[in-house]
Amino acid sequence: MTASDITPPHGGTLKELIVSPERLDALKAEAVDLPSWDLTARQVCDAELLLNGGFSPLEGFLTEADYTAVCERMRLADDSLWPIPINLDVTEAFAETLEPGSRIALRHPEGMVLAIMTVEDLYRPDFKKEAEQVYGAADPAHPEVFRLMHQTNPVYVGGRLEGLELPPHHTFKQLRHTPRELRDWFTKMGWNSVVAFQTRNPMHRAHVELAKRASQKGEANLLIHPVVGMTKPGDVDYFVRVRCYQEVVRHFPEQTTALSLLPLAMRMGGPREAVWHAIIRKNYGCARFIVGRDHAGPGKNSHGEDFYGPYEAQDLVERHQEELGIAMQPFEEMVYVEDMAQYVPRSEVPEEARVLNISGTELRRRLREGLEIPEWFSYPEVITRLRQAFPPKREQGFTVFFTGLSGSGKSTIANVLVAKLMELGTRPVTLLDGDLVRKHLSSELGFSKEHREINIKRIGYVASEITKNRGVAICAPIAPYTSTRREVREMISQYGGFVEVHVATPLEVCEERDRKGLYAKARAGLIKQFTGIDDPYQAPENPEVVVDTSQFTADELAQQIILHLEKQGFIDLQ
Incomplete structure (x- = not known):
């Protein structure tokens, strides 16, 4: 063995x-x-x-x-x-x-x-x-x-x-510990009972209050144990989060709280994931584990409903608590009551009391627009860290991702859009046209479904790097598959803006414009798996912009996209 x-x-x-x-x-x-x-x-x-x-x-x-x-x-x-x-x-x-x-x-x-x-x-x-x-x-x-x-x-x-060896880590080395190292450290410090707090988001005052109460209630020391492996697409990256955690730890009593990073790839599995997290924290030497509202929930399903009930995770952990060998510390949502000037569990809010709350969506809006974030919600030093990572939209990078049939006019609009953005001169602009990428980045690839997906993912990766460094990427591939476009969106949107433009020019118009004779060859069976003929084009369901070059000129449609970017706050035409 x-x-x-x-x-x-x-x-x-x-x-x-x-x-x-x-x-x-x-x-x-x-x-x-x-x-x-x-x-x-x-x-x-x-x-x-x-x-x-x-x-x-x-x-x-x-x-x-x-x-x-x-x-x-x-x-x-x-x-x-x-x-x-x-x-x-x-x-x-x-x-x-x-x-x-x-x-x-x-x-x-x-x-x-x-x-x-x-x-x-x-x-x-x-x-x-x-x-x-x-x-x-x-x-x-x-x-x-x-x-x-x-x-x-x-x-x-x-x-x-x-x-043979554990994976190397080049960041926050002083905060990374194996289960054995944490267990030994708890013993050295005389921490006989430790309660673990799981998080994949920045911690604000509500989280701090919840964690403090859990520690006091369980008469235990506190381990803040955030996930820094893989979390939900779109989450704040762990570099930013860890800097926020380091600021937050200073607001706990000295010698009561420790911060350690968990290299876990989350599954966002709700109740099952809560049981899994409990097992992992027991392995790391904890006697208690905080399970809050909608633990490891992935958000809404395709019908707009929560995947899991708000306290379903607590119920499942409780049913297995004796076998787990780690005590669950259940907590409900903490809310700020203005009249009391403090956080309390939602069930303890007095009638007629005014509850203040800022959702994650609202927080991101305020960060993007440079609006005030009140001190009752978070600590000033945490907000400073978040503002450094999430500047206003006009300072962020963004990607405009065109998708449409061959001959729909993507490249023409993209070239006009690049010229208009270059005129503004506020950011460097890079064009990732389908044909150009094929020539310089993907020359060894064919046109099978697998190779087309690889090509689109390469475009997405390059665009994500441009966006991360606060430039503008204009992408104009066919990108026929919904799943691949979703991967590209997730790859890019963690760093800045993503605007999907569906060039919805009808197939018959694209065929009439067929300068290269590709549609004719596909109809004759000379080209296989040609998008729109014998391979499907899956139209976007919720693109940010829809245009049709059979109805308007490329200049007019590029201007429409420019106005959308201005409305969203990415550019300023004044």
């Missing part, structure tokens, strides 16, 4: 998968000749928590028997409580080189081998069934369901890991 079983004073048995120094040299020599799999960002997060014991009792990626049991009944095949599948998904081509008993080197993106995996089995999951069983519905509005359906490789590989 590769895992070492350790039972420290805090928490239960901890299974660490990093091998002994004596075994390490042999594994390094073996890894040279093994087939290797380059881990994705999500798989790196999962591998780290497998190797450091954060995912105890797991000793590797789930086999089919464990995966099936987890999906169906929140348990491993041996009946141990475990609510979330932890899978190594690989391509068909890679899976064909493997069989039970194969050994694989699992590589970090920087090149080092993190672990060697012994393959126990390979299986092809039913993603729709997994989504329904684990997340409650196969609804792509759920970010993890969307990932399953559109970004997950088709084959799962199950097997145990032997760890």
Whole structure:
């Protein structure tokens, strides 16, 4: 067995998968000749928590028997409580080189081998069934369901890991601790009871009040344990959040509170995720765990309703609390009562009292527009950090992403738009036209569905870097697939503005303009998988702007987009 079983004073048995120094040299020599799999960002997060014991009792990626049991009944095949599948998904081509008993080197993106995996089995999951069983519905509005359906490789590989090293971290090293390190530190400090606070958002006064009350109620020290692996698309990046947490910690009594970062890839799984978070925090040495309103909720489903009930997570954790071995500290929403000048649980608000609140959407609006954010809501130093990261829209980068059929006029409008934005001269402007990208970035790609998606994602990545650095990216590919456009939107919108422009010129007009004769060749069967002929174009459902070059000139439509950008606050025409 590769895992070492350790039972420290805090928490239960901890299974660490990093091998002994004596075994390490042999594994390094073996890894040279093994087939290797380059881990994705999500798989790196999962591998780290497998190797450091954060995912105890797991000793590797789930086999089919464990995966099936987890999906169906929140348990491993041996009946141990475990609510979330932890899978190594690989391509068909890679899976064909493997069989039970194969050994694989699992590589970090920087090149080092993190672990060697012994393959126990390979299986092809039913993603729709997994989504329904684990997340409650196969609804792509759920970010993890969307990932399953559109970004997950088709084959799962199950097997145990032997760890060579943990993934390297180059940021906030002083705030990163393994479960063993935190347990030992709690013992050293004499913290016999620790309550963990989970968060993926910046902390404001309501969160601080909730955490303080939980600590006092449980007579426990407090561990602020934010996720810095992968969270919900669109969340504030962890660099900004950690700087905010460092400011917030100063508002807790000295020697009562610690800050440590958790390299977890969240699934936004609501109730199941709350149980998972409790197990992880027990592994990190905590005796209590705060579960608040809508814990790890992903937001609204496709019908505009919450995926999970506000206290459904608390109910599920409570049902399993004895088996979990960690006490739940339930809390309801904290709100600010103006008359009392303090935060109280919503159920304790006196009748007729005036409750003040700023939603996440309203906070972002105030940040974008440079409006005042009151001190009752957050600490001035936290707001300063957020303003540094989220300047007003007129100072942010943004991307205008055109999509439409070949011959619809995307490139013509894009070129006019670039000229108009260059005239303004407020930001550097870059044109990422479909043909130009094909020539300079994607010359080796063909026109299969897979290659077209790779091309669009490359455009999205470059646009995200331009946007992050507060420039303007104008993209003009065909981009026929809804799922790929969503990935690009998520990639870019975390850094600045994203404006999708659907050039909705009718197909018959595009064919009439066919200067290259592509439509004619597609109709004759000489070009296969041509968008609009034998391959579908999935029109955007909610683009920011819709234009039609059969009705207006390119200059008129570019001006329409300019006016939209002004209305949204990205540019100032005055």
